[in-house]
Amino acid sequence: MINQDFKSMLSGKSKIRELSEFATALGQKIGYENVFDYSLGNPSVPVIDKYNEKIIELHSSLDSMSLHGYSPSLGNTAVREKVAVSLNKRFGTAYKTEHIFMTSGAAGAIAHAARCVTKPGDDVITFAPYFPEYQQYINRTGARLKVVPANTENFEINFSELDKMISPNVQAVLINTPNNPSGIAYSEQTIIKLCDYLRQKQEEYKHDIFIISDEPYREIAFDGKKIPYIANYYDNTLTCYSFSKSLSLPGERIGYIAVNPKATDADIIAVICGQISRGIGHNCPASSVQQAVAECLYETSDLSVYEKNMNLIYDELVKLGFEVIRPGGTFYIFPKALEEDANAFCDKAKNYNLILVPSDSFGVKGYFRMAYCIDTEKVERSFEALEKFVKEEYGVDIKD
Amino acid sequence: MINQDFKSMLSGKSKIRELSEFATALGQKIGYENVFDYSLGNPSVPVIDKYNEKIIELHSSLDSMSLHGYSPSLGNTAVREKVAVSLNKRFGTAYKTEHIFMTSGAAGAIAHAARCVTKPGDDVITFAPYFPEYQQYINRTGARLKVVPANTENFEINFSELDKMISPNVQAVLINTPNNPSGIAYSEQTIIKLCDYLRQKQEEYKHDIFIISDEPYREIAFDGKKIPYIANYYDNTLTCYSFSKSLSLPGERIGYIAVNPKATDADIIAVICGQISRGIGHNCPASSVQQAVAECLYETSDLSVYEKNMNLIYDELVKLGFEVIRPGGTFYIFPKALEEDANAFCDKAKNYNLILVPSDSFGVKGYFRMAYCIDTEKVERSFEALEKFVKEEYGVDIKD
Numbered sequence: 153m154i155n156q157d158f159k160s161m162l163s164g165k166s167k168i169r170e171l172s173e174f175a176t177a178l179g180q181k182i183g184y185e186n187v188f189d190y191s192l193g194n195p196s197v198p199v200i201d202k203y204n205e206k207i208i209e210l211h212s213s214l215d216s217m218s219l220h221g222y223s224p225s226l227g228n229t230a231v232r233e234k235v236a237v238s239l240n241k242r243f244g245t246a247y248k249t250e251h252i253f254m255t256s257g258a259a260g261a262i263a264h265a266a267r268c269v270t271k272p273g274d275d276v277i278t279f280a281p282y283f284p285e286y287q288q289y290i291n292r293t294g295a296r297l298k299v300v301p302a303n304t305e306n307f308e309i310n311f312s313e314l315d316k317m318i319s320p321n322v323q324a325v326l327i328n329t330p331n332n333p334s335g336i337a338y339s340e341q342t343i344i345k346l347c348d349y350l351r352q353k354q355e356e357y358k359h360d361i362f363i364i365s366d367e368p369y370r371e372i373a374f375d376g377k378k379i380p381y382i383a384n385y386y387d388n389t390l391t392c393y394s395f396s397k398s399l400s401l402p403g404e405r406i407g408y409i410a411v412n413p414k415a416t417d418a419d420i421i422a423v424i425c426g427q428i429s430r431g432i433g434h435n436c437p438a439s440s441v442q443q444a445v446a447e448c449l450y451e452t453s454d455l456s457v458y459e460k461n462m463n464l465i466y467d468e469l470v471k472l473g474f475e476v477i478r479p480g481g482t483f484y485i486f487p488k489a490l491e492e493d494a495n496a497f498c499d500k501a502k503n504y505n506l507i508l509v510p511s512d513s514f515g516v517k518g519y520f521r522m523a524y525c526i527d528t529e530k531v532e533r534s535f536e537a538l539e540k541f542v543k544e545e546y547g548v549d550i551k552d
Numbered sequence: 553m554i555n556q557d558f559k560s561m562l563s564g565k566s567k568i569r570e571l572s573e574f575a576t577a578l579g580q581k582i583g584y585e586n587v588f589d590y591s592l593g594n595p596s597v598p599v600i601d602k603y604n605e606k607i608i609e610l611h612s613s614l615d616s617m618s619l620h621g622y623s624p625s626l627g628n629t630a631v632r633e634k635v636a637v638s639l640n641k642r643f644g645t646a647y648k649t650e651h652i653f654m655t656s657g658a659a660g661a662i663a664h665a666a667r668c669v670t671k672p673g674d675d676v677i678t679f680a681p682y683f684p685e686y687q688q689y690i691n692r693t694g695a696r697l698k699v700v701p702a703n704t705e706n707f708e709i710n711f712s713e714l715d716k717m718i719s720p721n722v723q724a725v726l727i728n729t730p731n732n733p734s735g736i737a738y739s740e741q742t743i744i745k746l747c748d749y750l751r752q753k754q755e756e757y758k759h760d761i762f763i764i765s766d767e768p769y770r771e772i773a774f775d776g777k778k779i780p781y782i783a784n785y786y787d788n789t790l791t792c793y794s795f796s797k798s799l800s801l802p803g804e805r806i807g808y809i810a811v812n813p814k815a816t817d818a819d820i821i822a823v824i825c826g827q828i829s830r831g832i833g834h835n836c837p838a839s840s841v842q843q844a845v846a847e848c849l850y851e852t853s854d855l856s857v858y859e860k861n862m863n864l865i866y867d868e869l870v871k872l873g874f875e876v877i878r879p880g881g882t883f884y885i886f887p888k889a890l891e892e893d894a895n896a897f898c899d900k901a902k903n904y905n906l907i908l909v910p911s912d913s914f915g916v917k918g919y920f921r922m923a924y925c926i927d928t929e930k931v932e933r934s935f936e937a938l939e940k941f942v943k944e945e946y947g948v949d950i951k952d
Contacts, residue, residue, distance in 0.1 A: 153723050153759045154817050154824070155671050161827040162820065198616030207611045207840075216598030222802045256656065256805075256835060263833025271555050285830060292831025323553050359553050402622045403839030405656075417554050420562060424554070427561040430685060431692025432832040433663025435656060439803030440607075441838050 166284065167513050168192065171498075175507045182505070188534035189507045190522040193332065193483065195400040197453045197525075203399060206444040214443075223439040225426045227254025227408070231446040235408055238449035243381040246413050253422040256405035256437045258368045261392035262289045262326070263432060264425040265409055269362040269390065270295040270323045276364075277317065278326040279309055280515030281333050281486060283366075286326060298322070302516040307334040307477055307486070308342045311349070320357040325350060330369040330379060333514045333521035334486040335462070335479025337373060340380045347386040354388075360416050362388045368407075369482040371398040371452045374459045379481060387414035390421070395445055397483075398452045406437045406445050458483040461524040461531045468535050472542055472550065483525040486511070490546045494520050504541040506534065566684065567913050568592065571898075575907045582905070588934035589907045590922035593732065593883065595800040597853045597925075603799060606844040614843075623839040625826045627654025627808070631846040635808055638849035643781040646813050653822040656805035656837045658768045661792035662689045662726070663832060664825040665809055669762040669790065670695040670723045676764075677717065678726040679709055680915030681733050681886065683766075686726060698722070702916040707734040707877055707886070708742045711749070720757040725750060730769040730779060733914045733921040734886040735862070735879025737773060740780045747786040754788075760816050762788045768807075771798040771852045773881040774859045787814035790821070795845055797883075798852045806837045806845050858883040861924040861931045868935050872942055872950065883925040886911070890946045894920050904941040906934065 168191055175189040210219055226232065229249060236247035255261040270276060272294025278286055280302040290297040300317055303310035327346075329338040338346075350361050365382040370393070373379045383389040394407035411421040429435055436442070462479055469476045469487050476487035489497035494510035498520055501508045511519035524531060542548040568591055575589040610619055626632065629649060636647035655661040670676060672694025678686055680702040690697040700717055703710035727746075729738040738746075750761050765782040770793070773779045783789040794807035811821040829835055836842070862879055869876045869887050876887035889897035894910035898920055901908045911919035924931060942948040 153669065153671075153762075154821070155668055157671065158668065158824045158827050159817070159820070162823060192622075194617075194622050196617070199620050204611040208608050211604040211607045216800060217594075217596070220599050220801045220803050222592075222594050256833065259830075259835050260833040263831075268555055268558065269553060271553075271557065274553075288830035289833070362553075400616060401620045403620050403836075405835055405838055417559070420559070421554070423562060424558045427558050430659075430688035431663075433656065433660040433689070433834065434832075435659050435805055436803075438805055438838040438841050440841075 168284070168509055171507050171509055174502065178505065185530075187505050187507065188530065188537055189526065190524060191507045191509055193523045193525060195397055195402060195453070195525050196527065197400055197455065197457055199400045200448060200451050200453055202451065203401070203444055203448050206447045207440065210440055210443055219440055219443070221439065223436045223442060225429055225436055226422050227252065227436050228439060228442045228446075231442045234446045234449060235410070239410055243384060245381070245383060247410055248413065250419055250422060251411040251413055253409040253411070253425045254436055254442055255407045255409060256434065257396055257402070257407045258366055258392050258394035259285070259289065260405070260434060260437070261394070261407050261409045262364060262366060264428050264434070265364045265390040265392055266290055266293050266295060266324065266326075267428045268421055268424050269360070269364070274323040275319065275321045276324045276326055277314070277322050279314075281307065281331070281511060281519070282515050283328060283332045284513040290326065295323070299515045304516065307331065307336040308338055309346055311345065314349070318353060320359070322361060323359070324362045324364050326364045326366065327382070328366040329382075330372065330479070330481030332369065332482055333484050333509070333511070334477065335482045335484040336477060337377070337379050337480030343380050343382065343385050350386065360388050362390055362415070364390050364392060366392045368394040368397050372455050372458055372483060373481040374462060374479060377480065383410065383412040387412055388416060390415070398455070399445070399448060400453045401445070404438070404441045406441050457528060458525060460528055461526070464528070464531055465522060465524055468538065472539065472548055483523055485522050485524065486519050487522075489518055489520050490542060490548070492518055494518050500545050501541055504537040506537050506541060568684070568909055571907050571909055574902070578905065585930075587905050587907065588930065588937055589926065590924060591907045591909055593923045593925060595797055595802060595853070595925050596927065597800055597855065597857055599800045600848060600851055600853055602851065603801070603844055603848050606847045607840065610840055610843055619840055619843070621839070623836050623842060625829055625836055626822050627652065627836050628839060628842045628846075631842045634846045634849060635810070639810055643784060645781070645783060647810055648813065650819055650822055651811040651813055653809040653811070653825045654836055654842055655807045655809060656834065657796055657802070657807045658766055658792050658794035659685070659689065660805070660834060660837070661794070661807050661809045662764060662766060664828050664834070665764045665790040665792055666690055666693050666695060666724065666726075667828045668821055668824050669760070669764070674723040675719065675721045676724045676726055677714070677722050679714075681707065681731070681911060681919070682915050683728060683732045684913040690726065695723070699915045704916065707731065707736040708738055709746055711745065714749070718753060720759070722761060723759070724762045724764050726764045726766065727782070728766040729782075730772065730879070730881030732769065732882055733884050733909075733911070734877065735882045735884040736877060737777070737779050737880030743780050743782065743785050750786065760788050762790055762815070764790050764792060766792045768794040768797045769882040772855050772858055772883060774862060774879060777880060779881060783810065783812040787812055788816060790815070798855070799845070799848060800853045801845070804838070804841045806841050857928060858925060860928055861926070864928070864931055865922060865924055868938065872939065872948055883923055885922050885924065886919050887922075889918055889920050890942060890948070892918055894918050900945050901941055904937040906937050906941060
């Protein structure tokens with residue numbers, strides 16, 4: 153019989169998807185070039201040529217078994233080794249092949265990491281604002297996601313709220329920096345404070361608490377800053393990575409878990425993940441994609457457009473009087489709406505062909521997300537609509 | 553904390569994998585050409601040229617967003633439509649795009665199908681001999697796999713045992729024809745009998761019972777016979793397919809679920825599967841692989857070597873006096889061992905560099921599986937070792 157639990161999910165459509173579909177429909181009516189669609193985090197810059205060239209080379213020369221044959225369920229061994237070496241070179245870590253588990257993107261990585269370090273009934277903490285899919289990623293394992301309310305001053309971690317919510321039932325903390333939706337990259341100070349706090353709680357509770365670090369935006373950092381590499385601050389870290397954003401390969405579903413060699417049971421966590429795969433139909437990412445990505449570990453797409461867009465949008469929002477924290481990375485910005493009800497705000501914006509995502513599903517009310525992984529030309533053109541919107545709807549006085 | 557349930561799985565290694573690793577280690581010692589490795593079902597024939605050419609073409613010409621961008625979570629819409637059309641042409645079905653859900657191979661397909669038509673606590677029936685991973689595929693959803701004992705006369709379905717085991721708690725029946733490990737393709741008579749029986753039970757229990765039909769070997773049929781297409785015999789059928797075997801692409805993780813348009817809730821099952829994906833980290837198979845496979849739906853690799861190998865091995869086994877049912881497809885054969893304990897039999901075979909898989913984990917005792925997706929030359933060379941083995945260990949008198 154059809155599972156009624158999953159069937160009932162059909163009525164609760166994702167707001168992001170709903171808005172994206174609205175944008176597409178509107179585009180069919182008025183021309184998509186006239187829709188200022190800030191709804192979806194779909195990378196707008198192309199993959200590097202080297203990736204396509206490597207795929208072509210592999211399909212022109214490699215024998216069929218080596219290219220298309222079963223990859224071990226933990227991932228192609230040579231690929232895992234290359235990932236380990238690249239991380240060690242870049243972050244001074246000490247990963248070996250056995251610490252890398254290849255996954256179908258960050259979603260696949262978190263699906264394994266969460267099951268690996270929790271059991272049904274355990275709690276996993278995350279911090280608002282957060283990516284709404286975390287609800288599914290965690291709650292569908294049988295564990296429960298507990299969301300620490302946002303620190304709206306700067307969207308760093310709200311430690312006093314964390315302290316109220318933590319309990320011995322918390323087995324993992326899921327963090328995402330640079331953050332979707334806020335665009336904030338946690339300061340090193342915040343990271344040190346969190347790690348110290350969790351180490352203390354591990355002592356107090358006499359059990360491990362793992363950090364599951366969701367890092368698809370690690371390479372999109374602004375102002376020339378480096379994003380602190382979480383595993384260097386906390387032993388029990390499972391780093392969940394995806395090449396979706398750094399190489400603009402979201403459709404190819406390729407990522408990994410890197411298990412900190414200093415973590416408890418570090419040498420068997422990837423093997424345990426291989427066991428977890430068997431029950432969720434994972435197996436491993438496409439063998440050809442694994443092999444091509446392994447040749448592109450030291451490169452990224454040209455990500456500079458995101459910083460350029462961020463600067464333009466941030467300045468414009470400030471000019472219009474929005475309360476907004478300047479992003480440290482990603483391709484998101486998270487300003488405060490001009491009325492309490494972010495849904496009403498974003499609904500009105502639609503009349504100006506502006507597609508903005510209200511913040512409620514990100515775990516905080518009264519804000520909205522703009523995903524600016526779109527052409528700079530369109531960003532610039534969107535400002536006229538934005539100005540018209542805030543002037544007509546909220547009487548904002550625009551000074552040039 | 554590390555999940556102890558998954559950790560404890562590490563001690564229970566798969567027999568197939570253990571033997572495959574033994575074969576590799578032995579190969580390093582005596583040369584792999586001297587190991588007669590019948591352990592793994594890894595296709596030995598290359599992919600068709602057209603697939604590689606299509607991949608090269610896509611990576612040479614298509615824009616990055618169309619090739620590598622997010623594919624909808626149900627799969628690329630154009631690909632889904634092509635799959636539907638190809639099935640309709642080949643099997644006279646009436647699939648539309650909405651009935652096709654693209655998956656990462658048959659494992660991904662079954663992971664979704666099982667969750668879609670059962671809830672935790674439900675029973676799913678399958679028939680011995682069966683693919684051991686079904687235990688993980690079903691039990692890890694929270695449902696329970698119930699195995700109907702084998703009909704060792706011909707490895708068709710044991711209906712009297714099925715009748716003893718069925719109950720109103722059974723929500724799905726998982727079948728696999730042509731079958732791994734027996735190589736048997738169910739006769740049309742068996743299929744009609746099963747479908748009639750399940751329809752009667754649906755009436756009696758007043759709820760749907762779905763057939764989850766695992767069909768990765770559908771295209772490997774012997775003696776010019778066609779494998780009956782299960783969905784044409786039973787409305788509530790979810791067809792789980794993989795291109796791993798037909799196109800020799802196991803590493804690329806590409807397959808689909810085809811929802812019989814006549815099934816209950818047929819029009820929303822694929823959408824429900826999209827919801828299920830969110831909780832198990834699936835998303836969809838690699839976008840480039842989807843697009844390339846869509847151009848190869850009417851072709852297969854040159855699968856004739858499997859029938860050639862089967863004929864050679866079957867004749868040899870009969871000559872040596874083995875009890876064996878002639879396979880109707882796949883690249884497996886499942887003879888009776890020459891002693892009661894199949895593990896002891898296969899252990900002794902190792903001394904002759906013959907790697908055979910004992911039948912216990914397939915849900916029946918006293919048999920062994922040979923996966924003959926290897927070069928014909930090696931099959932022929934293996935007979936000397938096989939003859940020496942049965943003569944020395946079991947005193948078999950060999951007549952030429």
